[in-house]
Amino acid sequence: xxxxxxxxxxxxxSADQLSFASTAREEFAADFGTTADAERAPDAVVWPERxxxxxAVLAAADERGVPVTPYAAGTGMQxxxxxxxxxITLAMARMDEVRxxxxxxxxxxxxxxxxGDELNGALESEGLYVPSFPQSAAFSTIGGMIxxxxxxxxxxxxxxxxxxxxxxEVVRADGSIIEVGSKARKTSAGYNLKxxxxxxxxxxxxxxxxxxxxATRPPQTVGGRAVFSTLxxxxxxxxxxxxxxxxxxxxxxxxxxxxxxxxAYTGSDLPATPTVFFEIHGRAVDAELDALRARFEAHDAARxxxxxxxxxxxxxxxxxxxxxxxxxxxxxxxxxxxVGDVTVPIGSYPTIIAFIGEIADExxxxxxxxxxxxxxxxxxxxxxxxxxxxxxxxxxxxSDRIIRKAIDLGGTCTGEHGIGAxxxxxxxxxxxxxxxxxxxxxxxxxDPNGILNPGTVLDExxx
Amino acid sequence: xxxxxxxxxxxxxSADQLSFASTAREEFAADFGTTADAERAPDAVVWPERxxxxxAVLAAADERGVPVTPYAAGTGMQxxxxxxxxxITLAMARMDEVRxxxxxxxxxxxxxxxxGDELNGALESEGLYVPSFPQSAAFSTIGGMIxxxxxxxxxxxxxxxxxxxxxxEVVRADGSIIEVGSKARKTSAGYNLKxxxxxxxxxxxxxxxxxxxxATRPPQTVGGRAVFSTLxxxxxxxxxxxxxxxxxxxxxxxxxxxxxxxxAYTGSDLPATPTVFFEIHGRAVDAELDALRARFEAHDAARxxxxxxxxxxxxxxxxxxxxxxxxxxxxxxxxxxxVGDVTVPIGSYPTIIAFIGEIADExxxxxxxxxxxxxxxxxxxxxxxxxxxxxxxxxxxxSDRIIRKAIDLGGTCTGEHGIGAxxxxxxxxxxxxxxxxxxxxxxxxxDPNGILNPGTVLDExxx
Numbered sequence: 028x029x030x031x032x033x034x035x036x037x038x039x040x041s042a043d044q045l046s047f048a049s050t051a052r053e054e055f056a057a058d059f060g061t062t063a064d065a066e067r068a069p070d071a072v073v074w075p076e077r078x079x080x081x082x083a084v085l086a087a088a089d090e091r092g093v094p095v096t097p098y099a100a101g102t103g104m105q106x107x108x109x110x111x112x113x114x115i116t117l118a119m120a121r122m123d124e125v126r127x128x129x130x131x132x133x134x135x136x137x138x139x140x141x142x143g144d145e146l147n148g149a150l151e152s153e154g155l156y157v158p159s160f161p162q163s164a165a166f167s168t169i170g171g172m173i174x175x176x177x178x179x180x181x182x183x184x185x186x187x188x189x190x191x192x193x194x195x196e197v198v199r200a201d202g203s204i205i206e207v208g209s210k211a212r213k214t215s216a217g218y219n220l221k222x223x224x225x226x227x228x229x230x231x232x233x234x235x236x237x238x239x240x241x242a243t244r245p246p247q248t249v250g251g252r253a254v255f256s257t258l259x260x261x262x263x264x265x266x267x268x269x270x271x272x273x274x275x276x277x278x279x280x281x282x283x284x285x286x287x288x289x290x291a292y293t294g295s296d297l298p299a300t301p302t303v304f305f306e307i308h309g310r311a312v313d314a315e316l317d318a319l320r321a322r323f324e325a326h327d328a329a330r331x332x333x334x335x336x337x338x339x340x341x342x343x344x345x346x347x348x349x350x351x352x353x354x355x356x357x358x359x360x361x362x363x364x365x366v367g368d369v370t371v372p373i374g375s376y377p378t379i380i381a382f383i384g385e386i387a388d389e390x391x392x393x394x395x396x397x398x399x400x401x402x403x404x405x406x407x408x409x410x411x412x413x414x415x416x417x418x419x420x421x422x423x424x425x426s427d428r429i430i431r432k433a434i435d436l437g438g439t440c441t442g443e444h445g446i447g448a449x450x451x452x453x454x455x456x457x458x459x460x461x462x463x464x465x466x467x468x469x470x471x472x473x474d475p476n477g478i479l480n481p482g483t484v485l486d487e488x489x490x
Numbered sequence: 491x492x493x494x495x496x497x498x499x500x501x502x503x504s505a506d507q508l509s510f511a512s513t514a515r516e517e518f519a520a521d522f523g524t525t526a527d528a529e530r531a532p533d534a535v536v537w538p539e540r541x542x543x544x545x546a547v548l549a550a551a552d553e554r555g556v557p558v559t560p561y562a563a564g565t566g567m568q569x570x571x572x573x574x575x576x577x578i579t580l581a582m583a584r585m586d587e588v589r590x591x592x593x594x595x596x597x598x599x600x601x602x603x604x605x606g607d608e609l610n611g612a613l614e615s616e617g618l619y620v621p622s623f624p625q626s627a628a629f630s631t632i633g634g635m636i637x638x639x640x641x642x643x644x645x646x647x648x649x650x651x652x653x654x655x656x657x658x659e660v661v662r663a664d665g666s667i668i669e670v671g672s673k674a675r676k677t678s679a680g681y682n683l684k685x686x687x688x689x690x691x692x693x694x695x696x697x698x699x700x701x702x703x704x705a706t707r708p709p710q711t712v713g714g715r716a717v718f719s720t721l722x723x724x725x726x727x728x729x730x731x732x733x734x735x736x737x738x739x740x741x742x743x744x745x746x747x748x749x750x751x752x753x754a755y756t757g758s759d760l761p762a763t764p765t766v767f768f769e770i771h772g773r774a775v776d777a778e779l780d781a782l783r784a785r786f787e788a789h790d791a792a793r794x795x796x797x798x799x800x801x802x803x804x805x806x807x808x809x810x811x812x813x814x815x816x817x818x819x820x821x822x823x824x825x826x827x828x829v830g831d832v833t834v835p836i837g838s839y840p841t842i843i844a845f846i847g848e849i850a851d852e853x854x855x856x857x858x859x860x861x862x863x864x865x866x867x868x869x870x871x872x873x874x875x876x877x878x879x880x881x882x883x884x885x886x887x888x889s890d891r892i893i894r895k896a897i898d899l900g901g902t903c904t905g906e907h908g909i910g911a912x913x914x915x916x917x918x919x920x921x922x923x924x925x926x927x928x929x930x931x932x933x934x935x936x937d938p939n940g941i942l943n944p945g946t947v948l949d950e951x952x953x
Binding site: 134177186190199203205207212213217218219243270318372373375437438446462465471473 | 593597652653666669670672673680682683690706733734735737772773777835836866902904908909913920929932934936
């Protein structure tokens with residue numbers, strides 16, 4: 028579908044804030060998880076520089092029924108930032124100011140285009156940080172993280188990005204500007220709109236400012252890794268650590284195939300067996316480390332290595348940190364077709380990890396599995412020859428089986444990546460028709476003309 | 491207003507599940523924070539025993555436009571469970587089953603009428619608990635805590651009740667039954683309806699089952715108290731502890747007047763100076779305790795007492811624990827007129843505490859202040875002669891001034907009690923017209939006939 032977006036030229040935007048050129052438009056037809064699809068390019072791109080720009084675009088688009096899709100850094104995995112059928116892309120990269128750090132309140136006001144790691148860099152001199160960023164924080168922005176309710180390796184201790192969002196400035200579909208949430212650390216004042224907008228993937232409003240809660244950097248950090256003989260041992264050790272309430276800041280698993288890929292990419296020499304990575308933060312980390320070690324040893328862990336030295340830790344963690352590149356570089360003839368992020372109740376973690384292996388065998392596909400095990404989150408990847416349509420279809424079928432299993436175990440089709448356009452049917456299978464209809468009622472109430480990122484999260488009404 | 495509720499007799503309810511008697515009805519015309527007002531009694535009371543009962547009542551009431559107000563244990567402070575203008579009260583007390591404990595998943599399924607402390611008692615043999623209950627958990631129920639997004643003394647470490655709710659079964663206004671949230675510890679699947687229903691005070695749906703996340707009981711607990719010379723010292727010590735990232739499980743303040751009242755009620759011998767109570771949980775609590783002690787000493791704390799013994803701790807904490815009774819028993823001629831629960835960013839905590847004292851002086855009223863200081867939460871109470879209308883009006887004016895100050899400081903009019911009927915104008919002052927309208931749009935979308943607890947949180951449409 029194509030929309031006439033000429034009206035944008037009448038808005039109070041400077042010339043370099045607006046483009047109809049195909050090179051500019053096609054830049055916004057893909058995200059990290061997908062290859063560009065020129066069919067899905069927007070008809071126009073606007074680079075807002077202030078809240079009023081977003082408001083003006085939305086008000087004008089809403090009047091005309093033209094879709095608007097916000098685009099953060101493009102590091103998403105589910106094409107949530109890629110238009111389904113044309114319209115306007117709001118490229119948020121220029122709204123990248125860290126507006127105010129308030130150390131005494133342990134808060135910061137940021138614009139949505141601020142890169143995660145840059146924010147934490149700006150906070151370092153105050154000894155503060157946001158602990159819950161995803162591993163992509165070197166590239167991904169606060170706005171994108173809020174849109175998907177991202178999380179990461181430290182979520183097992185520190186929660187999701189949502190848990191660090193106190194207040195949002197949001198532009199509604201009609202261009203009106205509201206604030207939701209509170210700068211108080213807790214509030215029971217009215218409906219929790221803040222949590223509603225977080226994770227709504229740009230379908231309910233556009234975030235133009237966020238006030239984030241901050242944590243004090245831990246006085247001590249220790250981290251390391253251990254290798255296990257079997258996936259059952261590794262998964263069992265992880266569930267035991269969680270059940271014992273050991274205060275881990277990270278608890279990550281990679282399976283033997285992922286270890287092989289990481290070795291190939293990083294030159295590391297992990298044995299091709301399951302490896303668990305961990306980190307502990309606090310004022311007396313040794314007590315927690317001893318408790319963790321005891322659980323690991325009870326599951327026959329070998330080579331438990333730990334260190335409080337930053338460089339040594341970076342070396343121990345290299346294989347985990349480089350998985351993204353290791354996967355894409357593994358086989359030059361294959362591309363990432365699916366990256367899954369199912370999440371299950373912790374007691375079912377060994378089951379879902381074993382099931383991914385069974386599916387790999389049944390479909391004859393290599394399926395590396397890894398993820399934020401302490402949260403019950405299992406990532407897996409399917410790498411396909413882009414020219415082999417049959418294999419690609421088989422990969423999606425295999426992934427669908429894993430997702431259905433996760434849902435059967437009481438889990439979710441997505442722990443952190445979001446629904447985007449591609450997982451809408453899984454959302455329905457997971458939460459049920461009545462819950463999807465409830466989401467739809469809210470969408471229709473807040474965006475009656477359906478201009479905000481249509482076809483994402485929920486089906487379009489006329490489909 | 492009065493509604494004909496005779497249609498309830500046609501529903502598949504047993505005789506003892508329904509009453510039109512005035513004695514039964516008047517029981518539901520007050521909550522803990524207010525005195526009974528016969529004008530606000532419902533026209534009928536239904537005691538549901540299963541989800542289907544709730545569904546049948548709502549479907550029938552929705553067809554007829556009859557208001558329905560859910561009532562949990564009546565321990566609320568804002569009359570959220572008291573009908574504004576008649577209709578049906580849904581008394582949830584009989585839905586009090588702990589349905590399933592899943593220790594391996596660290597989860598429990600409960601009905602809304604389960605009392606907080608009873609749930610934690612049932613979980614004790616598994617070494618599990620919900621750490622975030624309010625101090626009223628000896629009486630208050632899971633359903634009520636969810637309705638207000640309650641929190642308590644341990645929120646500074648463990649978050650609010652909302653943070654322990656994974657999944658809810660909710661009956662919508664039309665009687666349809668949905669599930670929201672996920673049994674996975676994190677999910678990015680669609681809109682966060684779970685957080686929307688939590689804290690919505692029965693105005694968007696009725697919760698009939700909750701799956702709660704559980705924490706492992708800490709291996710070590712140490713707690714105690716310290717007295718300070720001035721409120722400024724106490725508040726300063728508190729903000730320093732939070733800013734240093736000391737891992738406190740509780741951090742509570744009582745002011746000199748509250749200490750006096752506690753002494754009178756409990757026979758304790760606290761000096762009439764500000765007192766701070768604390769608790770630390772973990773595997774190596776001494777390191778955190780030493781760090782806390784250093785901050786307290788830097789603010790000239792005296793009599794820092796701490797213990798790991800449960801009985802000794804109960805004794806140290808007695809003054810804090812008994813505040814509720816101490817306030818109401820303090821002067822037989824006075825009743826609680828207002829209990830405030832403003833919450834501000836932690837850097838402004840000394841300011842709001844000082845301001846409460848200034849208001850007490852200006853209005854010539856005794857205003858004891860206390861609360862969950864580590865969260866920036868300040869409770870205060872106004873005790874009035876019920877026959878003195880002028881004094882009661884002055885008390886409300888004084889409270890309004892404190893609330894406006896908290897809002898000016900970036901805070902909230904309610905950290906945990908909710909809006910109810912009485913704080914609707916403060917909600918608007920706090921979040922703004924556009925945000926209230928956004929809440930209203932959601933309310934209208936989910937409850938188009940406006941039957942769910944009308945006049946609570948939001949103004950009635952026809953007002």
